[in-house]
Amino acid sequence: MGEAIVITSGKGGVGKTTTTANLGTALALQGKKVCLVDTDIGLRNLDLVLGLDNRIIYDLVDVVEGRCKIHQALVKDKRVDDKLFLLPAAQTTDKNAVTPEQMKSLIEELKREFEYVLIDCPAGIEQGYRNAVAGADSAIVVTTPEISAVRDADRIIGLLEQEQIDPPKLIINRVRKDLMNQGDAMDINEITTHLSIDLLGIIIDCEDVIASSNKGEPIVMDPNNKASLGYRNIARRILGESVPLMTLEEQHKGVFRKLISIFSK
Amino acid sequence: MKKQLVHMKGTKDGLVLRLDDQCAYAELVEELEKKVSEGGIDGRVNVSLDIGYRYLLEHQKQEIIKIIEQPGKMVVSKVFSNVITVDENNAKIKENQCDTYVGIVRSGQVIQAPGDIIIVGDVNPNGKIEAGGNIFVLGKLKGIAHAGIDGNREAIVAASWFEPTHVYIADVIEVMSNEKPIIKEHAEQLFAYINKNGNISYDRLQEVRNIRPLLNTKGGS
Incomplete structure (x- = not known):
């Protein structure tokens, strides 16, 4: 029996879909059998980020409404041999096409076959969110060091705490050390004490992420x-290893420091 | 001789009108009407009414006060009674009880309490506390606090880190802005209360015992 993890944020545009695609690929690279479920019905993106959009035949709504078997709708990612699958969202209907109960039984079915089921949640706290959370065992909240994203993360954590799932974990996306040092953005410590949930990791802001998403190749x-x-x-960390948090200072080594570190080797 | 049902007595706090609590209500009313019409008082005086162990319904209470005040000689300033109903008692207990909420009050959440409430944790922005009594926050208060929601103007809002966006006490609203120097300089251990002018003021937590001495229910040695 696998584990279903919902990836959510409340606010839109903080990187839920990118995070889902990359975490799924990273878990698959570690040899786990992973299924990604896009629950953003009507505004599907996950297939694009993974570069699988032209291989979709059936989608999530087709499965729920019984027009096809679940394995017919799953799209295999050939780059990670037989480990990574995508259940795409429907594009022609909206979030009300699925109920939380249907999602729950769908995720249950996927958990029997996969070690990890990552659910990409749509923005907002309405029907789409309730569908996405319905089948999950635990949750990952994605935020960025912006006050609006942190405020929405706070709201979504409050809602997640009312669900019967494990306490949510936090990913801080698009971290920019220069802004944090100048005090122009909330720093990691401030965000984690404000939200007071466990920090799962930070992702440093990098233009290559956008470029690779556009190419349909996850940055991992x-x-x-x-x-x-x-x-x-x-x-x-999801697999249970203890990995220390990335030090931010390293990326700003001056030329002089770099020389020292070369000579001291 | 028939037992006197209405006693009038002068004490150092003024005139006290003591009504017998064993006789029938109709008898009492009759004698009271007689007594107050007797006169013998010059000008208007304040009297306190002591109704002992008799339970008076609200309309009966009003009737008696009306009888006393009818001749225009006496004004009832206080009513003493030794009994209250179970409902009143339960309401009192609720008002005085102190709830404890352990956890973080997050954006969009509302925590309500009939009496006092202690929050063991933070109140994040857009989180709201509504209490009939006082609000005490052991963590950081960064959201909205409404103390004395049923109209208790004596209620206070206290926090170990006092940085709310809005403070309401009874019907008084205060929008916190950066112009409040005391809060801007140090947000640690402050509380909000309604001052004598009817506005919300802030002071250090140490001042609570001077400003709201009745909050202290426990003696110290």
Whole structure:
């Protein structure tokens, strides 16, 4: 029996879909069998970020309404051999096409076959959110160091605490050390004490993430990227390893320090 | 001789009108009417009414006060009674009870209490506490607090970190802005109360015992 994790944020545009795609790929790279479920019915994106959009035949609503078997709708990602699957959302209808009970039984079915089921939640706290949370065993809240994103994360954590699931964990996305040092953005400590939930990891802001999303290749495929490392670390933490938090200072080594570190080797 | 049902007595706090609590209500009314019409008082005086162990319904109470005040000689300033109903008692207990909420009050959540409430945790922005009595926050108060929601103007809002966006006490509203120097300088251990002018004021937690001495229910040695 696998574990179903919902990835949510309340606010839109903080990187839920990117996080789902990258965490799923990272878990699959670690050898786990992973299924990604896009519950953003009517505004599906997860297939694009994974580069699987042209291979969709059936979708989530087709499965729920019995037009196809679940395995017919699953799209396999060939880059990660037989480990990563996507259940795409429908594009032609809206969130009310599915009920929380239907989602729950769907996720139950997927959990029997997969070790991890990652549910990509739509923005907002309405029907789409309730559908996404219905089948989940635990939750990951994604936020960015912006006051509006943190406020919405606070609201969503309050709602998640009323559900019968494990306490939610936090991912801080698009971390920019320069802004935090200047005091122009909330720092990691401030965000975690304000929200007071466990920090699962941070993702450093990086333009390559956007570029790779546009290409349909999750950034975790690139082992040398800072953001990619963040996602890989989070995947390892989900698997139960204890990985220390990335130090932010390193990325700002001056030339002089770099020289010292080269000579001291 | 028939037992006197209405006693009038002068004490150092003024005139006390003591009504017998064993006789029938109709008898009492009759004698009271007689007594107050006797006169013998110059000008208007304040009297306190002591009704002992008799339970008077609200309309009976009003009737008696009306009888006393009818001749225009006496004004009832206070009514003493030794009995209250179970409902009144329960309401009192509720008002005086202190609820404890352990956890964080997050954005969009509302925590309500009939009496006092202690929050063991933070109140985040857009989180709201509504209490019939006082509000005490052991963590950071960064949201909205409404104390004395049923109209108790004596209620206070106290927090170990006092940084709310709005404070309401009874019917008084205060929008917190950066112009409040005391809060801007140090938000630690403050409380809000309604001052003598009817506005919300703030002071250090140490001042509570001077400003609201009745809050203290426990003696210390």
